[in-house]
Amino acid sequence: MFRSLLLVFCFSAPLISAQCGPGALYQQSSSRCLTLFRAAVDFQTAESICATLNGHLVSVHNAIDNTFVSGQAQKFIDGGAWLGAQASAPDVTNPLNWYWTDGTDFNYQNYKVGQPTQTGSTACMQLETGTSKWQTANCTTKLPFICSASASAMPTFPAVTIPSHCPSGYTWFELTDFCYKNTVQYTNFNDARSACQADGGDLASIHSLAENTFLVGFSKAGCTNKDKDWTGDVFIGLVFQNSKWQWTDGSVVDYVNWGDGEPNNMNKEWWTSLVADPHQGKYSEASRWNNVPQDDQRAFLCKIAPLH
Structure with missing residues (x-):
């Protein structure tokens, strides 16, 4: 089987801090770590996901x-993205x-002409x-969103590690109460599954946006994949x-996160x-899923029940 090379380029050095998790951007002016999510969700769901990173939706003050x-x-992100501001009263023109x-403090605004306007019963x-x-x-x-966390508080993925809950080499995720392992090794689907x-x-298997978000952070390399053969991604257990x-572990398919135009072929x-890392020229696919042939991928994710 032909094994293509994985060609990558990473974020420029000034945007990365050892204090931030993989893929997070370091904002020097405020010592914050920013994490961008392309998955479109409502405001409260976005805030809940940011909380798993020990942070909130991003605030802007200058x-x-x-x-x-x-x-x-x-x-x-092409278009709108959630910031962390929410109105507490109907008069949205009053800061x-x-x-x-x-x-x-809500001490800075950068409204477009004609804004802010009332949007119904809630305004964010x-x-x-x-x-x-x-x-x-x-x-x-439902919009993409931007999380912000203190550089000192930002967890380095895996976000929650309690070794006693999991077999050696696995990491526990509290929200699902399962253990996960990311193995970086070019291999095909069958061999990856055998290893798990x-x-x-x-x-x-993935059953929620929160679990998907965790696994993206857990497995991403922090670089942009330039490989046109799409072999720089991470196997999960969904098969046709x-x-x-169907999920190979037999669990119900109650959540999917296909990329634009997927599944196809x-x-x-x-x-x-x-797709833990974005592909050059196809950024909308990052954090989402792609159906693939039986080619080698750069990594695979295993999932196992905790020990307790």
């Missing part, structure tokens, strides 16, 4: 920070009726990544069998990879 946040976001979820703040301007949106709207089964588990998608692409 023009310098606004330029930095929007400049980084537009590299990965006193807004608050940041991280508890800091979105950033237009291309213009750096702000506008209101109903909090149930040898540990008493199986290739990872008996005319339907259903005559031969019956296996699934998690």
